[in-house]
Amino acid sequence: MTKSLFQELAYEAKVNEQADQETVVFLRTSSGYLLASEAFLQRSRMVLPPESDVIEYYGERFVPINQLPKVDVSINEKNSEIAITAPPDIFVPIEIEGRKLTKSVAVKENGAFFNYDLFAQKFDSASQYDGRFELGIFNHYGVGQMNILARDFSNQKELIRLETNWTVDRPDEMASWRLGDGINSGGSIGRPIRFGGIQYSTNFATQPDFVAFPQYSLRGSAALPSTVDLYINNVRSFSQEVAPGPFTINNLPVLTGSGEARLVVRDMFGREQLISQPYYASRTLLKKGLSDYSYEGGFERFNYGFVSDDYRDIFASGTHRYGVSEKLTVEGHAEVKAKQQTGSISNVLLLPKLGVLDGTLAFSNSSGNERGGGHLQSVGFERQSAGWSYGLRTQIASQDFRQLGLPEGISAPARLSTVFLAWHQANFGSVSMNYIDQKNRELENARLLSINYSRTIFGDWFLNVNAFKNLESQEGYTVGFNIIKALDNRTSGSMFNTYSRQFQENSLQVQRALPAGNGVGYRALVSDGTYPRQEAGVSVQNDIGTYSVDASHRNDMDAYRMTASGGVAYAGGHAVLTRRIGNGFAMVDVGGYPNVKVFAENQLIGMTDKNGMQIIPNLRAYQRNRITIDPTDIPFEVQVDAVVMEAVPYYRSASYLRFPIRKEKSATLHIRQRNGLPVPSGAVFKSAKDDATGFPVADLGFLFLKYLDKKNHFIGKWQDNVCEFDLDYPETQDPIPYLGEVFCK
Template identity: 35%
Template sequence: MTVARLLAGLLALAVVAPVSHAQSPAPTVATATAPAGAYPSFVALRLNGEPAGDGVLVMRAGKEGASFALGTQDAKRLRLVLASRVPVVKLDDDEFLPLDGLAGLTYTFNETTQVLSIEAIAALFDSQEITVPQPALVKATRPGVGVFLTYDVISQKTDAPDVPTLTSGQVELGIFTPQGVFTQSAFGQVAGSQRLATRLDTTFTIDQPASLASWRIGDTVSRTATWSPFARFGGIQYGTNFATQPTLITYPLTSMAGQTALPSVVDVYVNNVLSSSINVPAGPFTLNDLPTMNGQGQMSLVVRDLLGREQVYMQALYGSTTLLKPGLSDWSVQAGALRDNYGIESSNYGTGFASGMWRRGLTDDLTIEVGGEVARELQAAGAGAAWVWGNLGQFYATAAISQYRPDPAPDRMAGHMYTLGWERRSTTFNFGANTRIASENFRRIADGDIPPARREVSAFGSYGIGQASVGASYVRIDRPREERLEFVQAQFSYSFREWGFLSMSAVKSRNGPQNDQFLVSYSLPFDFETTGSVSSSTTDAENGRRTENRATLQRNLPTGDGYGYRIDVSDQERALADLRYQTRFGLYSAELSRTGRYTSGRVGASGSLIYMDDELVAGRRVEEAFGLVQIPGFPNVRVYLDNQEVGRTNARGNLFVARLRPYQVNRLSIEQIDLPMSAEVMTLKLDATPYLKSGVVVRFPVKESLGGIARFVDESGHDMPAGSVATLLETNEQFPVADDGQAYLTGLSPSNRVRVTWGGRSCTITVPFKPGDDPQPLLGTFRCVLQR
């Protein structure tokens, strides 16, 4: 099959309309005449032990009315499928379905209580299709306008001769708006008298979560088909972006059927892990859109009815999260100029090009793709498919062709490339293989003047059970006019649970430059943050053998403020010690190392400056999204992200949170015991859903109560009667007067006018207020003089 035919075939599969089929004629329902002596009767009905209605009309016939028939409408209401099994009997203007002689159905009747009890197997009920609810799509909070500047700065000095002090840093400037985000990143270095500054990326990004799409204008990375590598370029790009809706399930889901005679709860287990619980009615049922697994696995349905009886349905499945759901497409188009010497030169733009890719899920088991790219001297196009074949695993194949005219050659050269791969994954076995073959003249835009490997072959396999796992892999790469590269690798690991983790790996070169390696390591966790490890490695290279033994002690940084460290000692005259300290303002580090006869010292700092909501704050380094937590007027309050402490509010009651997840619900909460008793708290938890590289303001509704207890008396000094009403005239808020003439007033200012009304009479009093530490201060006794 030629590439052109393959491409045409895949496109035809994508656009062909489904063939319509004539519907089968509805089955003919048999009818019969009511037997002599039949009569209607009203009874109470129970179905499989559950009440099914009072005053249900049935037909009784036979000796002493011992035979019963159920009304067709009631059978439909109860989802009993009887019309295809027994003839419909007409009595007067009503239709009934006899209950005698039905396989799987029995009934009894109590003349005293007038209760008809029916017992029916699940197969007699109408089958139900139930779609499992999927996670709701999130609605991100569109940001306001703000600016952030992130920085990473490192300075190193060594006592080696003629080695200057080296200082390097990377910065990123971002301006976020409701329309999009502008970012500019750069790298700089100072070594003695030498200065270096390089621009990295300048990009304006417009994310459209409602459309699952994004625009990128400026410097970015191309999105290509699987047969073509990505490339950095400057230009414009538009395409789908599923990351703007992380809760969207893009891969095919599965279905599973079962049945129950009573309304039941179905627990869905995927590889013995509870996924969801679903209520189902009596009868056969099919659960649609059940979660799947990536690789070989087992799905189980545990059906538990109202009586506590359980049924278990099991099904072996093979799923892939890399496929697309039927009807779902993923695409991208871009045009611009390739970047050359990225990170070395600021603005070296080379070949102009345009490219695009499109993937679509055709069935639950098949996803196809097409792609193409065009430049002045190069054109390439290709197609591919990925599919799951039963329980054999996932297969994928691509084919591409190109036309290339190298300067100064006058003629174009045609080339082709084919890829075929397979993998099968499970909880114990994982293995697969891949091969790629390309002709010498095949080119892609990202290749430039360097042709791709003419042949690449790789294979892997692993087996894990319990605490142990073992694996091996093989790689072979043949490049034009270069020596073949070929090596094998093996790994083994064993977990001693709380007593540590052992791992071993070996690499053996079979062809090409010799670089044989063997490594064995053992790590032991001392607590949640601290780990110790020892390792030994041997390397056989063309320049000789080298053996190194190392010991490391490491403490990871906490989520909130705190410190971490690393001590690394080697028998090859190398030693290192570093200390890192993290605050709400950033991360600071100091490192001392010795290699051979020379000692080096290094200090570093990273963090961000953020201006948003009319406030400039310093914080940790901005990652994907961030937020400003505000509890105005309440300093030193602990703030939590997903129940992990991230810091305390500053003197103004604000805390910058640098690491929120974009387009996902971030659950922020505050510690109530850090608030004074006088605080009025509406909620302790709020959700934040920011855009990428943007900030969101999370303002907790907490305020000082500014309240106190006032006692009101009449002109003669007696307490005002309970039930009187005190109204704060500045806000028109009303407060009841309780026993002893007392009322608790809130929302006070330094001077407050209060009107007290009772029994059609009223008076106005001025009540002063001075804030203090007492959450319920006594404001004093106030005499009420009637207004005449």
């Protein structure tokens, strides 16, 4: 199109008070219509109507502004400015994440660990000695564990294997394989059993930031550049600036139960709009399309903790939950044994603004003991909120119903009903009531009622009152009254009072917890009543273990107890004594420097040993753990390139953290010219390997050099002169040796 049909205009442009970063070229027709470039409109996030006329002008596409709906234009020719005002719905919607998800990538290491827990007790004429030992091996193929219990009670010695298994976690799939000893999933009818065999299941813990239950979104719009503040139950949890246009905040960081999400949109002139939305979130629901499953098979294990290898009755079981929608989750569960089969279907339904309704229907078939077919049904409802919370559930089962985990000769309860009711108010505190009614066939019936009240009093005192009654018994009730006072962040004092028909106790206790690192804790208790007693104990924790000694006196009988726990960790070619290893650990290497303080999440863990090593024994697996060292504990001639690192260990595995520390070789000397005179002050010398750093000469040719290697070559310049010299760094313990006089070559 010919250039004479249009007039080119250059303006500083604003769209809904948001300035463009470039000077924008517009076109004006002979009849006065204004055209904007498609590139400018796209930068401004404006959506073009499909029927818009597009004009090609020297390779660039332009659109008449008057074809954009409800758009106003104001031009200041004097200042070459144009202001465009458009409704929010003309802009491209913005997607904002309310919950910042961070995927931490765990690094696989090779290594091993050994844990021990020792227990010794002497009371009256009897004594008991126990030891629990755990061996773990981890590599790129997973982690293997074996636990053994050694017991000596009144000269009766036992050695019992507890668990042996190999686990392979797959964080990308949020799933795990396990071979060996494990625990199956009982599903909604729930009687998990120990078994030996193989298991494949989801494992959401491998991605800790992942939220499995349905999340909520809030939609709003801003006419001008604005700030949005998100409040969950009146607590601000999110704030962000937004450009003009519609926006959606996804994955609101809501708490479970009933609540309200409120959005305050404040524009650049201070005007506010309020958007609120009630919600109900429950962990019993799954996101739409998400599965949660567990499949296992092998042999049931009996007498765990008493016998090492009592495996019987081959079985297979599977549980699969699926989020049909944001409001409905269904479950299927099956169990198969040679003479017993059980299956169930369940669902969890969200009733918006009310709560969660669930139901289960199960059937079983047994060919042994003439039981035949049986059935089980359950239904329940639950509501959680900041104020009132309540729920009830009832389950009925026929006498012939069988399932894994049900002892032989014992039937499932004919009826099991539970009710809970709770209320919380900031000034009043929290009160709750729980009721259980269980009608059995072979065992005694049970009807249990408990009531609990708690609140903070006097600013930093905690009060708790609880009462318990077995309604099937004539023995009365039990009432407890507790007051706890925090004296500092580790020390507390408490008073406990318990009353019943047969028993009464009044106790006072002071205790100080162990710190995260090295330190001492203690506990002292005195009580009177039906069975007066006195107890005292001291705990000590250092880099290689935790130890305690306790003594008690009750009913003219003295008892003494001692414990010790610790371990050995091996990773990165180093074996280090340590406290007991938890779900994950880090081996910190600071390049051989001892007595360097090491922190985990700003808590002092300990100091490096003589080899510059320190174990952090309890880290969160698959999560970022912030590890810090104190650079002031490292000699000043040492270059520390980083004092903070992140450890992300696999489950029961290590992160090996080698802090980037290198000894900075420095030296001083006097540099002289070939004629013997000092190189003048102000001359600058640079290493032939690194010409970025210069070292100036001081008076009388004095020169301070850093970053030296064993062999070095330096080049110095001043005015029209050049000086070069070679320098060999000597073996010395002096951090900054004086190397004498050196002459230019």
